[in-house]
Amino acid sequence: MEAIIPYVLALLVLPVSLSMIYFARKRDSYSSKLPPGTNGWPMVGENMNFALLGPQKFVSDRMKKYSPEVFQTSLLGEKMAVFCGAQGNKFLFTNENKLLTSWWPQSMKKALLFPSYVESSLKEVAALKRGFMHEILKPEALRQYIPVMDSMARQHLDTEWAPYKEVKVFPLSKKYTFALACKLFMSVEDPEHVKRLADPFILVTSGMFSVPIDLPGTAYNRAIKGGKMVRDELMKIIKERKKELMENKETAGRDLLSRMLQVTDEDGQFMNEMEISNNIIGLLVASYETTSTALTFVLKHLVEYSHIYSEVLKEQMQVLNSKGRDELLTWEDIQKMKYSWNVACESLRLTPPGQGAFREAITDFTYAGFTIPKGWKTFWTVHSTHKNPKYFQDPEKFDPSRFEGSGPAPFTFVPFGGGPRMCPGKEYARLEILVFIHNVVKRFKLEKAVKNEKTVVHASPIPTKGLPVRLLPHNQI
Structure with a gap:
């Protein structure tokens, strides 16, 4: 009896071993199709x-090392x-909504959204899928905003710039863009009320992309607390x-908030208060962080290239x-303001405010011979094209003429994304940038106060000193 035990064990072990070899080979075969990285x-x-x-070096290094088409990482x-x-x-x-769907990191959702929405997919957050958002941010709908933008830009320069010989552009741009958003989205104008929203909102934007450790004293913990304070304040405004x-005390449609309260979906349902809050927070993030960064670096480039500034000034004076x-x-x-917008676009190419965006694979699919498994996250990034000499000759050169005529090749200049999920606030940003450029250059020539100021990149590029500039009013030059 004991003599046959080894044979029995062999018979038992053999199929198990064969199974392990089969699955290992299958796994290796599957893994070999994954993107390199x-x-x-x-x-x-x-x-x-x-x-x-x-972001730029991270992407370019891996494109060279692994693949110029797609590589894998863990972020x-x-x-x-x-x-x-x-x-x-x-x-x-x-392939939006075909192979992929929108996705936000959990850390970002926890900082921005109500807790009951954190586990929801972005499709289930009604505020982010309503078609009317695109409708009210179309050029024809935004025309009414231009005089308000102009008036507020004038007032901002009168109070925050003109009294001083030197200012820091970055913090002032953030102050202006946030105040303008509060005015246009919710008709909130009182400086103290704006500050009650701005102070905690700064905590949110500063910490929502930090290491997601929710412990007292961490940036992420402050972002979560700041998010709650912002949502509490917004709920008061909405109610x-x-x-x-x-009570018929409100003029219908005077701002974005009123329209949100009155719009219905295809089933005739109104958005609830939390959905409206989610929506406004999303718009504030987009209009505050990215637009203020764009404004800052457009002005930075105007300071650095005097011949470009002269052409912009000529157009704006006309x-x-x-x-x-x-x-x-x-x-x-x-x-x-065609030339001025070309200048702004070249600034967006060289120093894009947003780094890209995430998606989630909703099914297995192949791209460039590689398999992307269902559930994997994807990332498109401005840094694979904006400074790629394949698409932009002499890519480090500041050259607004790249945007004359038909402009860059499709899908190479993507500061606002593209496809169905292209940033709906693109036109809003264009108007805000051009109105602000107009008001600055018609009043001032700018000089750098810090010669070799560095730029660091977190969620967006940031000038390390805030871009201090000396103001030279035209009547004193």
């Missing part, structure tokens, strides 16, 4: 490398495929406006001289 350290992934190298605790080049951008943009509407004294800007005036 590395997941970095356990738990940490490549977050540290991304932070130390900066924010997720396995991720980074799509590169114009074709990668096109693939992600055109008060709702009450005014019910607009100014075609108007009556103290007459506010109009849509027709904005359409005349």
Whole structure:
């Protein structure tokens, strides 16, 4: 009996071994189809490398080492495929809701949204899927905002710039863009009320992309607390406006908030108060962080390239001289600012405020011969095309003429994304940037106060000293 035990064990072990070999080979076969790359350290992934190298170098190094089309990494605790080049951008943009769906990191959702929405997919957050958001941010709907933008830009420069010989552009740009958003979205104008929203909101934007450790004293903990304070304040505003509407004390449609309270979906359902709050917070994040950064670096480039500044000044003075004294800007005036917008676009190419965006694979699919498994996250990034000599000759040169005529090749210039999920606030940002440029250059020539100020990149590029500039009013030059 004992003599046959080894044979019995062999018969038992053989199928198990064959099964293990089969599954190992299957796994290796599957893994061999995954995009090349590395997941970095356990738990940490490549977050540290991304932070130390900066987004541009992180992406370009891996494109050279692994693949210029798509590579894998691990960021924010997720396995991720980074799509590169114009074709990668096109693939992600055109397969929205087919192969991919929108995705936000859990850390960002916890800081911004009500707790009951944190586990929801972005599709389930009604505020982010309503078609009316695109409707009210179309150019024809935004025309009415231009005089308000102009008036507030004038007032901002009168109080925050003109009394001083030197100012810091970055913090003042943030102050202006946030105040303007509060005015246009919710008709909140009182400086103290704006400050009650701005102070905690700064905590949110400063910490929502930090290491997601929710312990007292961490940036992420402050972001979560700041998010709650912002939501509490917004709920007060929303409830008060709702009450005014019910009592017929509110002029219908005077701002974004009123329209949100009155719009219904295809089933005739109104958005609830938390959905409206989620929506406004999303708009505040977009209009505050990215637009203020864009404004800052447009002005930085105007300071650095005097011949570019001279051409912008010439165009803006032509607009100014075609108007009556103290007459506010109009849509027709904005359409005349073609060169100024080319300058802004070249600034957005060289120093894009946003680094890209995430998606989630809703099914297995292949790209460039590699398999992207269902559940993997994807990332498209401005840094695979904006400074790529394949798409932009002499890419480090500041050259607004790149945007004349038909402009860059499709899917190469993507500061606002593309496809169905293209940033709906693109036109809003364009108007805000051009109105602000008009008001600054018609009053001041700017000089750098810090010669070799560095730029660091967190969620957005940041001038380390805040971009201090000396103001030279035209009547004193």
